[in-house]
Amino acid sequence: MSTLLAILTGPAGLAIVASIVFASVNGMIMGLLYLRRRSAERKAAREKISDIAISRQLITLIQQDDFAQNIPPLAALDQQQLHRVFVDLMRLLRGEEYERLLKVADLMGLPDVAVAQLDNSLSARRVDALRVLEQFPVPRAIEALVERMGNDPDESVRLEAAAALARIDHLPPPHDIIEMLGLRHRQLNRLHEAIFRTSALKYAHDLVVLTLDVSLVHVRPLLVEALGWSRDFSMLPVIAEHAESTDPETRSAALRAARELGHPGIEDWVVPMLRDPVEHVRAQAARTAGKLNLRGAIPLLTEMADDPSWWVRKRAIDALERITPRQPFPAKDDAA
Amino acid sequence: MNAATNVVTAGQYLILALAWISFVVVLARNAISLVQLLTAAWVFARRIKPAPRSIDLWSRYEDLAPPVTVIAPAFNEELSIVNSVQALLQLEYPEHEVIVVNDGSKDATMERLIDAFDLRPVERQQLVTLQTTRVRGVYASPWHSNLLVVDKDNGRKADAINAGIGFAVTPLVCVIDADSIIESDGLLRAVEPFMTDNGDLVAVGGAIRIVNGSTVEGGHITRIGLSERWLPRIQVGEYMRAFLTARIANAHLGILLLISGAFGVFKRSALIEIGGYRHDTVGEDLEVVVRLHRHLREQRRPYRFEFVPEVVCWTEAPESLDGLRNQRSRWEQGALETLVRHARMVGNPRYGRVGTVAMPLMLIEDVLGPPLELLGYLVIPICYFMGILGSTFAIAFLCLSFVFATGISIGTLALEERQLRRTPNAADLGRIALAAIIENFGYRQANLVYRLRGYWKFMRKERTWAAVPRLGFTTDQAAPGTLPPAADPHAAQDEPTPYEHHLAANAPADAEWRARGAAA
Numbered sequence: 028m029s030t031l032l033a034i035l036t037g038p039a040g041l042a043i044v045a046s047i048v049f050a051s052v053n054g055m056i057m058g059l060l061y062l063r064r065r066s067a068e069r070k071a072a073r074e075k076i077s078d079i080a081i082s083r084q085l086i087t088l089i090q091q092d093d094f095a096q097n098i099p100p101l102a103a104l105d106q107q108q109l110h111r112v113f114v115d116l117m118r119l120l121r122g123e124e125y126e127r128l129l130k131v132a133d134l135m136g137l138p139d140v141a142v143a144q145l146d147n148s149l150s151a152r153r154v155d156a157l158r159v160l161e162q163f164p165v166p167r168a169i170e171a172l173v174e175r176m177g178n179d180p181d182e183s184v185r186l187e188a189a190a191a192l193a194r195i196d197h198l199p200p201p202h203d204i205i206e207m208l209g210l211r212h213r214q215l216n217r218l219h220e221a222i223f224r225t226s227a228l229k230y231a232h233d234l235v236v237l238t239l240d241v242s243l244v245h246v247r248p249l250l251v252e253a254l255g256w257s258r259d260f261s262m263l264p265v266i267a268e269h270a271e272s273t274d275p276e277t278r279s280a281a282l283r284a285a286r287e288l289g290h291p292g293i294e295d296w297v298v299p300m301l302r303d304p305v306e307h308v309r310a311q312a313a314r315t316a317g318k319l320n321l322r323g324a325i326p327l328l329t330e331m332a333d334d335p336s337w338w339v340r341k342r343a344i345d346a347l348e349r350i351t352p353r354q355p356f357p358a359k360d361d362a363a
Numbered sequence: 364m365n366a367a368t369n370v371v372t373a374g375q376y377l378i379l380a381l382a383w384i385s386f387v388v389v390l391a392r393n394a395i396s397l398v399q400l401l402t403a404a405w406v407f408a409r410r411i412k413p414a415p416r417s418i419d420l421w422s423r424y425e426d427l428a429p430p431v432t433v434i435a436p437a438f439n440e441e442l443s444i445v446n447s448v449q450a451l452l453q454l455e456y457p458e459h460e461v462i463v464v465n466d467g468s469k470d471a472t473m474e475r476l477i478d479a480f481d482l483r484p485v486e487r488q489q490l491v492t493l494q495t496t497r498v499r500g501v502y503a504s505p506w507h508s509n510l511l512v513v514d515k516d517n518g519r520k521a522d523a524i525n526a527g528i529g530f531a532v533t534p535l536v537c538v539i540d541a542d543s544i545i546e547s548d549g550l551l552r553a554v555e556p557f558m559t560d561n562g563d564l565v566a567v568g569g570a571i572r573i574v575n576g577s578t579v580e581g582g583h584i585t586r587i588g589l590s591e592r593w594l595p596r597i598q599v600g601e602y603m604r605a606f607l608t609a610r611i612a613n614a615h616l617g618i619l620l621l622i623s624g625a626f627g628v629f630k631r632s633a634l635i636e637i638g639g640y641r642h643d644t645v646g647e648d649l650e651v652v653v654r655l656h657r658h659l660r661e662q663r664r665p666y667r668f669e670f671v672p673e674v675v676c677w678t679e680a681p682e683s684l685d686g687l688r689n690q691r692s693r694w695e696q697g698a699l700e701t702l703v704r705h706a707r708m709v710g711n712p713r714y715g716r717v718g719t720v721a722m723p724l725m726l727i728e729d730v731l732g733p734p735l736e737l738l739g740y741l742v743i744p745i746c747y748f749m750g751i752l753g754s755t756f757a758i759a760f761l762c763l764s765f766v767f768a769t770g771i772s773i774g775t776l777a778l779e780e781r782q783l784r785r786t787p788n789a790a791d792l793g794r795i796a797l798a799a800i801i802e803n804f805g806y807r808q809a810n811l812v813y814r815l816r817g818y819w820k821f822m823r824k825e826r827t828w829a830a831v832p833r834l835g836f837t838t839d840q841a842a843p844g845t846l847p848p849a850a851d852p853h854a855a856q857d858e859p860t861p862y863e864h865h866l867a868a869n870a871p872a873d874a875e876w877r878a879r880g881a882a883a
Contacts, residue, residue: 039759042390042618046762049397057773057796060780064789093821154411183411186559217429337490341532 074108080111089127098134106140113137115160117278133165150181157184161191169197175206185216187283188282193225200233201226201250210246222254231257235265247272248280255284263288267296275305282311286318294321301327301343309334326349375751382746385739386756388731389763395724396604396771400778402612407782410671413555415674429557430458431550432531436523437463437541441470442581447541450582452507456550460509462527463541467496467517476512476876480504487511490532493639494518495523499531520624521640521647528631528639536631542679543625544574544584549675553628556669563665565630566653568614568622569675570606573599573786575682583786584677589791594687597806598680602845603795604775607672607783614670618721620656622668626676633659644704646697656717664729674785686812695817696825698729733814736764740808765803772799 034256065137067215088094111133120128132138141163144156153321157175160168176188176199185208192198205211227234231254237243238250251269254262263285282300285293291314300312301324314325324346331343405464433451436686437444451461465473476482482502489498496518504510515526524538536555537550546552553569578589590596613619622629623645634640637658640647652668659666681687702709702725711718743760748751776796779786786792 037755039753039755042759043755043762044766046759046770050766053770053774053777057777060777061789061792061796064780064792068789149409151409183559187411216560217558272719291455301730341488 044257066096077303078112078115081109082116085112085116085128085131089124089131094131096356098131109135110137110159117162129163129165131291132163133167136243138163138165142167144173150179150184152269153179153181153184154187157187157191161195164195164197169195172197173199177203179221179331182209182213189217189222193222195227196225198222198226198229199236200230201253202233205237205243205246211243212245215246215249218316220249220252223249224242224256227256228258231259235262237264237271241255241320244274247274248276251277252284252287255287257260258288260288263290263293267293270296270300275303275308278295278303278308279311282315286311286315286317289319293319294323297321298324298327301331306336306339309339313339313346317342317349320350324352378646378742378746378749379740379751382742382752383754385735385742386760386763388727388735389739389756389760391727392732392736393767393771394765395633396608396728396768399608399612400771400774402610402615403775404778406611406615407672411471413552413671415682415772428551428554429535430460430533431456431535431537431554432460432462432527432533432631433539433545433550434524434527434531434538435461435463435539435541436466436470436503436520437468437544438466438517438520438523439468439470439472439749441468441472441475441539441720444543445473445475446581447544448476448480448510450544451539453583454545455548456554458509458533459537459550460511460531460533461507461512462513462530464513464515464523464527466515466519466523473512473514477502480510480512482512487530489526489529491527491529491635492592493635493685494522495642496522496526498526511602519642521642521644524647525639525642528634531631535628535630536634537626537628538624539627539676539677544582544677546677547583549626550628553671553675554674556671557628563667565633565659565666565668566622566627566632566652567669567671568610568619568627569671570610570673570680571602571623571625571676572606572674573602573680574677575680577591585786587787589787590682590792592682593798593801594684594806595680595682596794597802598687600772600776600799600802601797603681603779604772607779608733608771608775609850610670611672613721615669616716616720617667618724619663619668619670620652620717620721620725621649622652622670625678638669644697644700646701649697650701650704653708653717655712656721656877657705657708660714660717672783674783684809687810691810691813692817692820695733696821698725699775699818699821702726702730703848729814733811734818737808737811737815739764743867764807768807769800769803772802822878839878 049204084099088097090099113128116128117125138160141156141159141230144159145152145153147156153175157172160172172188172192174191176185179185179188189198189204189208198204199207201223204226208219208222210219223234234250234253234257238247238254243250247269251266254266266281266284266288269277270285272278272281277301282297285297295317297312298321299317301309303309303312309331313324313328315321316328328343328350330346331339332347333345411860427746433454435447435451437447440447448461448463463476465476482504484500485503487501487503494515496516499514499516502512502514511530513530514525515523527538528536535554539545539555549569553567556564556567573590573595574584575595576588578586578588589599592848610619610621616810626646633655634651637651637654640651641654644650655666681690691708702722705722708714708718709722739760743752743757747754747757773796776786776792776799780792786795
């Protein structure tokens with residue numbers, strides 16, 4: 028016995044013990060996961076039947092006038108299963124039926140577990156909770172999302188909360204977005220753009236005010252561009268004003284916004300921008316002229332075919348092809 | 364007599380030393396694998412999972428997703444090319460162009476493409492010329508505005524990719540193998556990190572799985588399955604180890620050296636800056652990432668590579684030992700070529716963790732590991748029978764080689780099951796676990812021999828590219844080793860996008876670099 032002990036406590040012995048213990052532990056974990064998977068597979072058919080039964084009960088429930096008084100207790104049901112059934116049903120329902128089902132979810136306390144999980148120390152778990160709340164956009168859930176967007180210590184969680192609010196159209200006003208996400212001094216990315224674009228439908232006039240704020244020069248191009256997503260032609264004069272900005276980023280943003288709004292009445296100020304001294308502004312102007320079929324831009328676009336910038340030349344040629352289409356594909360006989 | 368005794372003793376010491384060195388190297392490789400497994404488990408536990416319905420947001424704001432060009436080099440792919448291209452055109456992505464580069468196929472690849480997509484010759488200017496062979500023609504389809512086919516002389520895969528990069532006009536390029544089967548949302552998943560990028564993300568790799576045993580129809584996987592044969596089954600476990608532990612851990616630690624040639628998304632400008640892929644290596648996918656690290660470190664620019672653990676792509680694994688031998692010896696040869704070419708990075712603090720950690724790890728894994736482990740299998744039993752090593756030492760070596768390594772494989776499988784659950788069912792899970800055990804009895808040793816063959820090919824400076832037999836994939840041809848041309852710095856720049864302007868404005872170092880590049 029003592030010999031065996033002596034062998035196993037030496038370096039080679041330790042390697043043997045460590046290998047066996049490590050492989051055994053992993054083997055046991057794998058064994059448990061294997062059993063869990065088998066059990067899940069066996070239960071899958073039963074769960075499917077059970078899911079359908081719960082769905083039917085819920086459909087029947089929301090068709091009753093006094094549905095709020097007949098909510099079954101949550102404790103009697105499997106939380107995960109209930110969540111799955113609700114999400115599936117909510118994707119199918121619209122209008123009043125959707126609202127009633129949402130109310131049932133609220134009364135059953137489905138968002139509560141997720142709200143509690145927002146205090147988890149792991150950012151990843153808090154994001155999981157945000158995604159659950161996004162699926163149940165009741166006032167409590169929206170309030171919790173806004174709170175996270177403003178106060179979470181992790182920047183990525185705040186951004187996730189903002190994206191979740193954008194998806195359910197409950198973003199706070201743009202000024203609050205800027206402050207909550209700390210955008211005055213933060214590097215901007217595509218998701219920030221998406222968030223402002225979403226807010227433009229509801230807060231176009233707030234955006235206009237913010238574009239004039241001198242302390243927001245850093246964010247201004249995003250704000251100007253978002254105006255293009257407002258679907259409001261009354262924004263065009265504001266956009267035209269920003270097209271005269273000394274900042275080339277803002278001029279570019281104005282061109283993109285105008286392109287998105289799609290009003291051909293912008294020819295007067297877009298065509299001169301084809302001569303802009305900054306390369307990427309010229310490229311944006313060419314794209315805008317092409318998309319909006321601005322025939323008045325044809326002479327300048329033709330000149331731009333000799334632009335020193337490859338990108339400007341390409342965008343000018345693309346625009347000319349859109350405005351004056353020629354047969355892009357020769358017939359097979361011609362090609363031969 | 365004394366002299367003879369001394370020779371015997373010296374011989375014994377030599378064998379003993381070799382046994383110890385083998386033991387230490389095997390121990391080191393296992394320790395590295397363990398660290399990678401634990402790091403991957405930690406990353407999985409703490410990571411913010413990708414948006415479950417990212418498509419919801421992106422389809423709403425589709426022009427926010429950066430446009431991507433998928434570059435598919437094709438050589439003698441007449442059997443599968445039409446299905447592959449159709450699948451690429453159907454990828455769920457707001458704006459993507461598919462550039463198929465026919466690399467001088469000797470079969471009817473080009474004719475199949477022309478017939479299937481009604482291709483017509485078009486004029487399309489190449490933004491930058493990185494390829495070394497002649498472009499015969501460029502074709503487009505009247506029915507698929509996002510398809511471009513480049514027909515060129517044969518110059519091997521790297522040359523074909525370079526030709527595709529030259530025609531790409533999007534900020535991102537996705538480089539794939541023509542026979543890769545991309546998950547329908549794979550491109551979307553792989554590009555997702557670029558949505559929140561602050562400008563320093565250079566490339567993203569994604570997890571790749573083995574398609575053998577699955578049902579593929581029209582270039583899409585319609586049923587995920589596991590091969591009936593043990594050779595591909597063993598490789599399923601190997602791929603999991605590579606993609607779910609090594610790559611995730613390495614990406615997290617900032618030392619990711621390989622983005623698989625089967626699927627990788629790169630910033631187009633970064634590839635052009637370094638002159639594209641090299642033509643004179645058989646491991647062009649490894650070499651290009653190492654060269655990007657080297658270039659960006661030497662430029663002192665902030666950068667990062669990311670890895671997406673979600674499965675983005677499926678590839679066919681060799682089902683025969685011949686195929687496996689060709690593949691593994693090629694991988695080994697590619698690794699050695701890269702190490703030699705970038706030898707000055709090894710242990711060099713100028714290259715940060717890549718120089719001080721990643722390159723030495725590659726040295727252990729690809730240079731010292733295969734011959735020394737194989738040597739251990741020979742020398743340790745000899746030492747035992749000669750009585751110069753105890754049985755405990757021999758058993759310890761076997762435990763480290765077989766038992767611990769099996770533990771790593773099983774641990775990786777457990778991680779996959781816990782986090783991703785892409786194994787079709789419990790029965791297949793059991794089969795893969797069994798394969799992880801069987802792997803130790805013959806497969807591992809054969810692999811080591813195949814890798815030594817890679818050594819041999821490297822020393823002989825062989826440039827032939829022996830293909831892995833696959834459906835519709837035959838042999839490629841040798842091309843003379845040629846260096847990629849220096850890229851035009853103007854061409855390296857992408858068309859500026861809105862948020863990049865902000866970055867340029869906010870990051871003086873980056874703007875300064877751009878200015879220097881333009882001035883040069």
